[in-house]
Structure formats: C-alpha cells, structure tokens
Amino acid sequence: MRLNTIKPGEGSKHAKRRVGRGIGSGIGKTAGRGHKGQKSRTGGFHKVGFEGGQMPLQRRLPKRGFISPTRGDTVEVRLSDLNRLPIDTIDILVLKQSGVVPSGALFAKVILSGKIERAITLQGIAVTKGAKAAIETAGGSIGAV
Numbered sequence: 332m333r334l335n336t337i338k339p340g341e342g343s344k345h346a347k348r349r350v351g352r353g354i355g356s357g358i359g360k361t362a363g364r365g366h367k368g369q370k371s372r373t374g375g376f377h378k379v380g381f382e383g384g385q386m387p388l389q390r391r392l393p394k395r396g397f398i399s400p401t402r403g404d405t406v407e408v409r410l411s412d413l414n415r416l417p418i419d420t421i422d423i424l425v426l427k428q429s430g431v432v433p434s435g436a437l438f439a440k441v442i443l444s445g446k447i448e449r450a451i452t453l454q455g456i457a458v459t460k461g462a463k464a465a466i467e468t469a470g471g472s473i474g475a476v
Contacts, residue, residue, distance in 0.1 A: 404437040408456070410465055411445025422454040447471070 351362035361371065369375040380387045412431045413421060423439055426432040432439050441453065443461030450470035457476050458466070466473060 403435075405457075406432045406436040406439050408432065408439050408441050409444040410441065410447045410462055413441065413451060414445065414447045414449065416451075419450065420452045420454065421456065423456060426456075441466075 348358065349356060350358045351360075353359045364371040369377065377383075380389055382388070408426060408431055416425070416429055416431070418425055418429075423432070423436075426439055427434055427436070438457065440457040440459065441462045442459050443465055447465055447469045450472075451466065452472050452474065453466070454474040455476060456473075458473055463473060
C-alpha cells in the first residue's frame with residue numbers, strides 16, 4: 332500500500348447537490364424553495380416558534396407546576412448519624428463541622444432511620460414525630476427550633 336493509492340470507501344463520497352442551476356438539474360428555477368413567501372426570499376428568517384404573528388404555542392398553553400426556591404436548604408439527618416457523633420449537645424454548626432450536613436445547608440431535620448442508644452440534646456433542629464419519640468426514649472431532649 333502506498334499513500335498515493337489510498338482512496339475513500341466505495342459510496343462514501345458524492346458530489347454536492349447544486350441547486351438553482353437550470354431545469355436539467357431537477358432542482359432549478361425556485362431551487363426547492365416553493366413560490367413566494369418569506370421562506371423563499373434571501374434573508375427570510377424568523378425566530379424559532381414564530382407563527383406569523385399568531386400567539387405562539389408556548390405562550391398559548393397554561394403554565395404548570397412550581398419549583399420552590401428553598402428546595403435545597405433543608406437536609407435530612409438520620410438518628411444513626413447522630414449516634415456516631417461524640418458530642419451530646421447538637422446544633423446545625425456541629426452537624427456541618429462533623430460533615431453530616433453539607434456546608435450550604437440552612438436547616439436540618441432529624442428523621443427516624445437507625446437507632447439512638449445515648450442521651451443527646453438537639454438545639455435548633457427540626458425533628459419528626461418518630462425521631463422525637465426515639466430521642467426521648469433514649470433519655471435525650473429537644474430544644475426550640
């Protein structure tokens with residue numbers, strides 16, 4: 332094999348279609364653009380979704396749903412995570428420093444998942460009913476949120 336004998340694969344290359352080059356080409360005269368109208372003209376451009384002045388579909392249809400701007404602020408904390416912490420009085424700063432909660436979280440809520448076997452005191456952290464019962468059964472207490 333020599334470099335001057337290399338050719339592309341059979342059928343991989345074909346001549347570009349030359350529009351508007353006479354009736355013999357099959358795509359002469361209007362060159363596949365039809366007759367008259369904005370799309371037939373040079374520079375005949377309109378925005379995506381434009382419907383000729385009619386109210387566009389994306390504006391005709393009603394809006395649905397809601398995305399809360401505070402959806403990533405509260406983080407769930409398991410009872411088993413609290414059980415692993417060496418500190419007895421726990422607040423949001425302690426959870427952030429220990430890596431249980433990401434640093435960007437504003438609030439935390441303790442959920443009933445896992446077990447707690449020692450008395451802890453929660454301050455400024457929300458708690459579910461089941462988690463509250465489990466903490467109080469273990470001898471712990473919950474401060475004001």
